[in-house]
Amino acid sequence: MSPTTATRPGYLATFTNLDSYKKATLIALVVSILYFCWYYFVLCNLPFIGTPTFRIDYIAASLSRGDSLLNAVTDSRPVNRILSFFQTRFAIAVLHGDTSYGLYLTQYLAVFVYFFCVASTINYLFKANLGVLALVAGFGVFAMSPEVISSIYKLETIVGSRSMLFGGLSLLVLMRWDRDRKHIQAAGFFFLYALSIFSKEDFALPPLLLLGWMLVRNGNILDQVRTYKYMLISAGAVLLFFLIYNEWLIKGHAFIDPVNVHGSPYFMSLSPSSLFRVAKRYIVGFDDTLAAIFIVYVLAAVALFISGKHRRENILVALIIGGLMAPYLIMPNHVFDYYATKWIAWQIMLVPVAIKLICPQRTIATALTAGLAAAAFSLTILGIMQHRAYQYYQSAYLRTHFNISRNMKETLERNRLALNAYDTVAITGIARKDIGYTPWQNNGEFSSYLTRNLGLDSNWILYVPSASPSVHSSKDSAGESTRKMTGKVQVESLARLNARTDLPVLAFNKDGTGRLLPPGSPH
Structure with a gap:
């Protein structure tokens, strides 16, 4: 046995040396993957790879996405189109032109990466050291929500999924930079941040809000500005280039109708009454799951604020949620449940953090977390078994249309x-x-x-x-x-x-x- 081999740590030793949160994350990730597969592919009987069926599915899956790299580069969302170009070229070369594999695998990857990046960010902010139970319970509620099911199986969301994927990773790298202060980490953050906002604009605010929190957390803002000046300048440069690119460097936007036409899907309004109606729709207008998540989140956030613990972090999470909702609140004609996927992850994960910080005894906190998780799982599973829950009808709706689309495609090919x-x-x-x-x-x-x-x-x-x-x-x-x-x-x-x-x-x-x-x- 060579000295190199003898001193090389095994996987078990490496796992043992990890801190408790990283261990909990790895265990929770494995359990979550198993749970996800059981829930989606066994209980709901949904396909692993679907068939283009809904609205813009046929655009996302079209082989024309691989025709021109120049058109992709000059699109208003160039990163999304460039990724589509290379995914399509790969599908043509390797998968006989079936682009669905790359699209659905991206959807699955985005759900897992985004949720665990959000969980890590909240754990970092509140120093909560969340355990396996909290992470698995949070992911279970997240994955079972009708909004996430829609987000995965309707390929028009692929643009937002790519933005979530890169945006979540940018938060993770920014936190690592805050700890280690390495130049490679700073460069990685801006690279991922740029990939996110040039895929879709949704994630422009959360990384900047986290960076802003780093400036004010210790009270001496001027000293922090001097420390973070290069990060702030770089963040401003990325945003400035984003605005210049969209305003002057490209000829148009990928909107169906002009944004100033009142009946357009992309009509934008800052009217307070319009904002309130859209917000109400996203909170209680789709299904009971969204309403329950919002109510429990508000109760947890208010209780945590009253306790006096981590008020700045609590406000930061609320601002991030608001920042993710804001682009959709101004579009009264373009309201879809799957957009809520971006902010419900933050709402869900604040709850176990609040329980752990407010409850003085670990046993009580664990019991409350377990109780909430059991209640959420039981109600959902019971509803599916009785064929009454919204999730059941949604999965049945998806299955029905996927089967029709697959049969139709086979008929045309035959x-x-x-x-x-x-x-x-x-x-x-x-x-x-x-x-x-x-x-x-x-x-x-x-x-x-x-x-x-x-x-x-x-x-x-x-x-x-x-x-x-x-x-x-x-x-x-x-x-x-x-x-x-x-x-x-x-x-x-x-x-x-x-x-x-x-x-x-x-x-x-x-x-x-x-x-x-x-x-x-x-x-």
């Missing part, structure tokens, strides 16, 4: 050669309310998904009982309403199909399976 032999194909069996769950939806890139991902070059006419209300209407020569969609797709009344005996018909069933009928066949 009939690819026959479909491409026709210039135009009629489609039946898709209700007008369900067009938005198909690759024919009016999102601007569905034709790219059909041509690039599925290899289909036909024009498409969807025959539905009534035309889709989501697209613009026009009148044909016979006076009947015809609704046209972007690219090579149009939607017409089912009553007009009988007059088109020249078209092949791709007839879908309710479960997404289907068959191709040649022209002139009865349907």
Whole structure:
């Protein structure tokens, strides 16, 4: 045995030498992964890798994302587009063009990394030395929330997931820099911070708020400013470049409609009444889980403040939560539950910290934490078993649409050669309310998904009982309403199909399976 081998510590020895919080984090991470897999893939019976189904899924999964690196660099969210470019190129080279693997793995990674980075930040702020029970219980409540389930399985959230991933890591590196003061750590913080805000703007404030707390925690702000001057200058430079890039260096933003149009999804309002209505929606308007998390958080924060312990840190967490909510409070027409994923992690993890700091005896604190965790788990699991909880209906909703999308995709791939032999194909069996769950939806890139991902070059006419209300209407020569969609797709009344005996018909069933009928066949 060589001296090098003899003195090299084993994994067990390395684990033993870690401090108690790091040990607790590693154990909690392993338990959380096992729990997550059991809850999502066994109890809720959700797929590990889903199928593009919802709204912008077809944009996120389109192979067109790998066409131009220049377009990615000049996007308003360049880091997100650059990552999409390389993920897509990898999928083309290795995964036969299936981009879903990279997207869903990123979603899972973001959930775990973000939560444990938030937990580490709160543990660092309050010096709470949280244990395995608190971490596992916190992650369990976080992962079971409907908001996180939506965040994972709806690929339009991939932009926010990448921002969360890099933003959470930037907090972790900033805390390490605060302890060690190494230049490589400072550089790592700004690199991750830039990756986060150039993926999406959501995480612009939390790292700066944490840096601000470092300035005021000891009371002598001027001395702290001198100590942190290079960090402050660098942070300002990153933000300034971000503003310059978005204001002058690129030609436009990735918004669907102008932000000053009142009916636009991205219309912005600073009206106090509008802000209050949106905040109320995010707190109590979606489901009981969000309301319960908010109420318990407020009770814990108020109790901790009254106790007089760590008031600055308590206020900091409230400011971070507010900073994460702020971009969404000003958009009254763009309210979705999965955005709450970013701030409920902070709300959840303050609760065990407050219990531990307020309760003088460790036994009492442990009992209260265990009681809250048991109550949260029991209510959720009981609700799922009885098929009454929102989570159950949500997972059933996701499963149903994933199965339909998968069957539809397999039907299209199985009939690819026959479909491409026709210039135009009629489609039946898709209700007008369900067009938005198909690759024919009016999102601007569905034709790219059909041509690039599925290899289909036909024009498409969807025959539905009534035309889709989501697209613009026009009148044909016979006076009947015809609704046209972007690219090579149009939607017409089912009553007009009988007059088109020249078209092949791709007839879908309710479960997404289907068959191709040649022209002139009865349907």
